[in-house]
Amino acid sequence: MTEPTLSTLANQPNCMDDYDPNAMSVQQARTYIQQFLEPVTETELIPIREGLGRVLAEDVISPSNVPNHNNSTMDGYAFKHRDGIQLIHVKGTAFAGKPFTGDLNPREGVKIMTGAVIPDGCDTVIMQEKTVDKGGDYVNLLEVPPKGTNVRLAGEDIKEGQAILGKSHQMQAADLGLLASLGIAEISVYRHLKVAFFSTGDELVSVGKPLQEGQIYDSNRYTIYGMLSKMGAKVTDYGIVEDDPALLENTLLKASKEHDVVITSGGVSVGEADHMKTLLAKHGQVLFWKINMKPGRPLAYGKVANAHYFGLPGNPVSTMVTFYQFVRMALLALMGSTNKPLPTFKVESVAAIKKAVGRTEFQRGILFNDNGDWKVKPLPMQGSGILSSMSQANCFIVLDETTSHCEAGAIVDVQAFEGVI
Numbered sequence: 372m373t374e375p376t377l378s379t380l381a382n383q384p385n386c387m388d389d390y391d392p393n394a395m396s397v398q399q400a401r402t403y404i405q406q407f408l409e410p411v412t413e414t415e416l417i418p419i420r421e422g423l424g425r426v427l428a429e430d431v432i433s434p435s436n437v438p439n440h441n442n443s444t445m446d447g448y449a450f451k452h453r454d455g456i457q458l459i460h461v462k463g464t465a466f467a468g469k470p471f472t473g474d475l476n477p478r479e480g481v482k483i484m485t486g487a488v489i490p491d492g493c494d495t496v497i498m499q500e501k502t503v504d505k506g507g508d509y510v511n512l513l514e515v516p517p518k519g520t521n522v523r524l525a526g527e528d529i530k531e532g533q534a535i536l537g538k539s540h541q542m543q544a545a546d547l548g549l550l551a552s553l554g555i556a557e558i559s560v561y562r563h564l565k566v567a568f569f570s571t572g573d574e575l576v577s578v579g580k581p582l583q584e585g586q587i588y589d590s591n592r593y594t595i596y597g598m599l600s601k602m603g604a605k606v607t608d609y610g611i612v613e614d615d616p617a618l619l620e621n622t623l624l625k626a627s628k629e630h631d632v633v634i635t636s637g638g639v640s641v642g643e644a645d646h647m648k649t650l651l652a653k654h655g656q657v658l659f660w661k662i663n664m665k666p667g668r669p670l671a672y673g674k675v676a677n678a679h680y681f682g683l684p685g686n687p688v689s690t691m692v693t694f695y696q697f698v699r700m701a702l703l704a705l706m707g708s709t710n711k712p713l714p715t716f717k718v719e720s721v722a723a724i725k726k727a728v729g730r731t732e733f734q735r736g737i738l739f740n741d742n743g744d745w746k747v748k749p750l751p752m753q754g755s756g757i758l759s760s761m762s763q764a765n766c767f768i769v770l771d772e773t774t775s776h777c778e779a780g781a782i783v784d785v786q787a788f789e790g791v792i
């Protein structure tokens with residue numbers, strides 16, 4: 372069956388039996404979003420040093436072998452292997468970077484340093500400690516090592532013509548060194564993703580201004596800024612926009628014209644959602660979902676002009692959880708990167724966890740090492756407004772829809788923040 376388009380889903384939510392915007396599982400929501408994501412196509416050539424975190428737009432092919440010559444892994448003597456050989460006539464020395472260039476006859480060899488080229492006519496290196504200097508340029512071998520011992524062969528690590536890094540790979544520190552080891556100075560990467568964001572809410576005030584009664588500081592713009600920056604996006608902060616249809620419309624249209632993605636927080640839950648909902652229905656194709664998850668139940672996803680749009684719930688923890696569970700994956704796909712789900716593994720919970728069947732929960736916990744075993748301690752305050760729980764935590768404890776209350780000692784799934792957040 373062909374998947375319905377975004378506009379069909381937005382305008383006729385009853386078009387499919389198994390599509391219920393008011394009861395979406397986390398996985399369903401991810402799958403729906405994923406099918407509408409087309410990666411950016413523009414590329415740029417950059418020096419490798421600027422490549423950290425960038426996504427390769429093409430395979431990188433090795434222009435040479437690594438190592439590019441057979442070389443010694445030991446300080447010792449290089450010689451041509453033959454059974455029973457006891458004495459070598461040493462005709463010179465091979466240093467790393469300064470090869471021995473003379474001719475060698477059988478039973479002749481050279482003193483060789485680690486990393487030096489194996490001279491023509493030699494195939495084996497005996498380590499210095501297994502030889503005795505007999506004087507007069509002769510050394511005795513205390514044993515005959517098997518042919519090829521202590522020789523690192525050309526192309527052993529990488530072969531000329533081999534694809535060493537694939538298109539869509541996100542560059543890491545080791546990759547920079549790998550490319551340098553091949554003499555590659557520049558790489559072709561997808562351009563940066565341009566992401567705009569703003570907060571909605573009459574009660575919000577920016578840091579640096581005094582609070583009036585009933586007002587709160589806007590924290591979501593800061594967490595969103597941090598999460599986007601960490602992912603290497605080019606961000607534009609449109610500030611706080613009051614719950615005013617004209618202001619919201621202006622900002623939304625401006626942001627969507629100039630960016631690949633627009634993210635808002637707040638104003639997507641029932642009742643309050645109406646401004647944004649009406650606007651988004653007028654200018655875009657946006658799906659409003661109630662997701663079977665806690666925290667972070669309301670979520671809007673769609674397109675406004677050519678920009679992808681994510682409407683995140685306003686509660687500070689919900690904003691972060693929905694970002695990590697939906698937006699992060701989508702941004703990676705738009706950046707051209709192969710989809711990398713957050714790594715999940717199983718550990719023991721040292722305390723009981725309150726949970727009802729029916730929703731996937733992303734509770735905050737602290738992973739710690741208990742005499743060599745990793746365990747998790749759930750944080751006591753799990754409310755969707757308790758931002759300090761995200762700051763103290765170093766992982767999500769992921770409890771799926773079917774899981775109920777967990778006793779202390781239960782094995783639970785965790786997603787570590789380290790390396791991601």
Ligand code: AMP
Nearest residue numbers: 570572589590591637638640684685686
């Ligand atoms: P909403 O999703 O707009 O209904 O907001 C849900 C809750 O999150 C309300 O208590 C808001 O005051 C709060 N909230 C919304 N936006 C922000 C923000 N940018 N920073 C901090 N809290 C927010």
Ligand code: MG
Nearest residue numbers: 571572637638
């Ligand atoms: Mg609001």
